[in-house]
Amino acid sequence: MEVYLDHNASTPVDPEVITLMQSYFSHWYANPNSPHLFAAEVEEKISQTSNFLVEFLEAGDGDIIYTSGATEAINMVLKGYRYEDRKEIITFQTEHKAVLNTCQYLESQGFIIKYLPVMKNGAIDLDLYQNSLSEHTLLVCAMYANNETGVLHPIESMIPMSKSVGAYFCCDITSSIGKIPMQIKGVDFLTFSAHKYYGPKGIGGVFLRKGLELSPLIHGGSQQNGRRSGTLPVPLIMGMGKAFLLSQILRKEEEKRIKSLRDYLESEILSLPDVYCHGSDTKRIYTTSNICFKGVSSEELILRLKKISVSNGSACSSLVSKPSHVLTAMGVCDTEALSSIRISLGRHNTEEEINFTIDQIKKAVRKIRA
Numbered sequence: 409m410e411v412y413l414d415h416n417a418s419t420p421v422d423p424e425v426i427t428l429m430q431s432y433f434s435h436w437y438a439n440p441n442s443p444h445l446f447a448a449e450v451e452e453k454i455s456q457t458s459n460f461l462v463e464f465l466e467a468g469d470g471d472i473i474y475t476s477g478a479t480e481a482i483n484m485v486l487k488g489y490r491y492e493d494r495k496e497i498i499t500f501q502t503e504h505k506a507v508l509n510t511c512q513y514l515e516s517q518g519f520i521i522k523y524l525p526v527m528k529n530g531a532i533d534l535d536l537y538q539n540s541l542s543e544h545t546l547l548v549c550a551m552y553a554n555n556e557t558g559v560l561h562p563i564e565s566m567i568p569m570s571k572s573v574g575a576y577f578c579c580d581i582t583s584s585i586g587k588i589p590m591q592i593k594g595v596d597f598l599t600f601s602a603h604k605y606y607g608p609k610g611i612g613g614v615f616l617r618k619g620l621e622l623s624p625l626i627h628g629g630s631q632q633n634g635r636r637s638g639t640l641p642v643p644l645i646m647g648m649g650k651a652f653l654l655s656q657i658l659r660k661e662e663e664k665r666i667k668s669l670r671d672y673l674e675s676e677i678l679s680l681p682d683v684y685c686h687g688s689d690t691k692r693i694y695t696t697s698n699i700c701f702k703g704v705s706s707e708e709l710i711l712r713l714k715k716i717s718v719s720n721g722s723a724c725s726s727l728v729s730k731p732s733h734v735l736t737a738m739g740v741c742d743t744e745a746l747s748s749i750r751i752s753l754g755r756h757n758t759e760e761e762i763n764f765t766i767d768q769i770k771k772a773v774r775k776i777r778a
């Protein structure tokens with residue numbers, strides 16, 4: 409049996425999304441920036457999708473800038489925002505590398521970055537966060553849900569704290585968009601991708617609160633009001649819109665079903681000796697479990713699981729056998745970080761698949777330990 413449990417790395421594109429995209433490849437193929445009526449019709453579809461996305465996000469009034477994905481969106485916000493003479497950015501040691509490595513680059517450009525530690529369960533220490541904010545803070549960048557552990561951050565409390573010192577707030581919602589309702593009213597920037605939620609790869613965006621601007625990363629034909637040049641990938645944009653539209657219909661039922669599968673899987677696996685779950689005593693998104701099997705190499709476990717696809721660390725860095733920066737930031741030692749796997753469930757997983765996975769993991773762990 410093949411079981412896909414790596415939805416935090418990417419998801420299959422929903423068949424309804426594919427059907428819609430096909431019509432934009434073969435029928436509505438005009439360049440929306442051309443001067444004729446056909447182009448204007450396509451342009452209208454894009455504009456309806458942008459309006460839908462702004463409403464869907466429930467973050468307030470603003471615009472969408474389409475990008476190639478969350479990595480570009482994060483780069484755009486972090487590199488493109490300038491405000492008076494503030495030079496300090498606050499972020500967290502458990503953020504995605506798209507944030508951490510962009511911040512590292514910004515340090516070489518004279519920015520001061522505070523990489524705040526998190527608590528042992530991965531949660532944010534709100535007192536430490538509040539005390540770190542000052543009149544020097546330009547921007548705070550924090551994710552809504554951690555992609556490796558699923559730990560949720562109290563973004564609704566963090567936004568007003570940043571406002572009280574006049575700092576701006578960017579939330580990376582790549583791991584939570586479509587999956588849960590988010591409390592992000594008043595946020596200045598949001599960054600996301602479509603492919604983590606049954607949309608196509610290669611498309612994502614920035615939500616920009618009304619009145620704010622970002623200097624472009626990419627210059628060219630002045631598409632998207634000069635904010636991000638390049639011919640709009642119409643099928644990808646329409647596919648992303650459709651994926652999030654489907655979330656409005658499916659989310660509630662999906663959350664209940666996937667959560668019960670995830671909780672069942674966790675309770676069964678945790679019945680093995682010397683096994684624990686990272687972040688289990690704090691709020692987590694219902695799709696994700698990150699489990700440490702003491703004395704078991706995660707690489708060997710993944711190999712033994714063969715056609716059960718799970719991962720260790722985030723997909724971009726998991727080819728390199730290094731302990732996850734998220735787990736080490738939570739105080740997990742290198743050996744236990746290298747004994748941990750991430751299991752991320754999705755729309756199509758069944759009880760039968762989860763039972764098979766539990767059985768195979770138990771067998772593999774016992775064999776490796778024997």
Ligand code: PLP
Pocket residue numbers: 416417476477478479480504506551553554555580582583601603612722723
């Ligand atoms: N942010 C988070 C939380 C992610 O999980 C990812 C991808 O794993 C990214 C950003 C980068 O997304 P993309 O690879 O689509 O650019």
